[in-house]
Amino acid sequence: MWLKKPKNFAKKNNRFMKITSSYLKTALVLIFLTIYPFLLSQRIAAQTISNQIYTIQGGDIEEKTLTNPKDPGNKTAYGNDSHSQPFSFSISSNIIDYGPLTPTNPVYRTIDLVISKGSSRGYSVFAFANRELSDVNNNSIPDTTCDNGTCSETSSAQWSGNLSFGFGYRCEIEAPPCSKDFLIENSFKQFANDSKSEPFRSILNGIDYKKAQIKFKVNISGTQARSNYSNTITFIAVPAL
């Protein structure tokens, strides 16, 4: 008895199937209409990138020629990693506004760095400042030496006291790709200073896709001249060998 279906079950079921199928069709058409222009725009973008130098092979473009200008027939073969996945690097902001600085009130700002290593074995991110935070009259906020006066562009130290002044950074993730230098909370470093010919320092080294947060800190003393201070920080990402 419990298996017995109502008389009009098949009829109802058919009607349900029809309704469902018509809604499904409508939904599918809607999805297709929404996706199609997007796909089309991607296709157009891909077609505009060709020129006479390159051979396009499914998105991987890599042409190598090696010719002797005096003897074009004498070619030496050499090879590259073909069909490689691209390497990418993103920074969340192009400027960091510290706002008005007041003595012994440290200002913190953060930016995100996102690296995708592509086909390479890993990556490094180098960072350097063009100079100390300086104003038009060449007054400057010195790079921090942290609480105990020992941190530099090569070594980190704790910087939590409001009576330690300067400008510095830390990497906020307590794991690779951030260096072990930042395992201790509130440990900071200086940026390598290009104007003092300090070598670019790698601040991140990783082997896979990673997002890291860089925290900037500025703290000025009461004797710091009131002015607008600025500098330029460069982050360079390159694949590992």
Next chain:
Amino acid sequence: MRNLGVKILIIAAVFTVFVMLPKIADADGYSLEINPGIIKIKASPPALVKTGIRIKNLSDNPIELGYILKPFVASEKNSGQIKYLLYSDYTSKNFNFLQRIKVLEDNQAISKIILSPKQEKNLTILIDLPQEEEQADHYFSIVFLTQSQEKLDSNYSRIIEGIGTNVLVSIGTNQYKALIRDFSTSVFVSQGPVKFNLKIENIGKNFITTSGYIIIDNIFGQTVGKIDIKPANILGKSTLEILKDDVVWQEKFLLGIYTAKLYLNYDDSTSLYREFRFITIPIKILAILTIAGFIIIFIKNRSKTH
């Protein structure tokens, strides 16, 4: 029934909107993509070397880029990372070589490029090597740098993003020689996965590209595992210590004596071989089984006495 259809339609529409809505990108950020990440060139002068680089602006803002050429050496950490030379440490050899490099767009030498949002450009790297070019290796990065001139009437740091391709150039007759400095793991292993130490030294003057695999045989000579070693570039006169996490045998249950055999090739012709044995004893499992055995014997003895 009609309600069900309406629900399906709403779900489909919501799904479509969520999937297809463009992601809100930070209008102030930069995002760049470059391909390839490494370019390897072997040339005999005189030669005109041409190779392609594709650079793409992934952000929603136009970007102006300049470029610099930065010579590098292998980092002392032997990790496959690079270390840039200071400008004051450039030799005349560095200066002369860098002068021979040009970046071309549509066959015209350029110093800057402008990329619209999502636009990509194909650039050509041209290296003109004259007959008298010294036989040596040159390693440098082509770094594309954003050219922001943004200012604020406040205290600020302007951020510049750079993305680079590493170029390895070997000029003239190449002499390759590499050695396996270390291929090992712990003498006693209690459980998998097994991580191997692998250190390769390139004692030649020219860069090499290594690849290979490790075969694991059990005590009966049967192959029970294979680990592929990712290709790696080792600069002339430098050492590469491949990270332990990159050379891992994922087997978890291990018992007995195993032989690990390393087959390493470099520059498609020369091969290196090294093998060693390691003993595995699943101490934890043995301890659990022993304790379980004692408990069973204890319970049996107790039941007999009662």
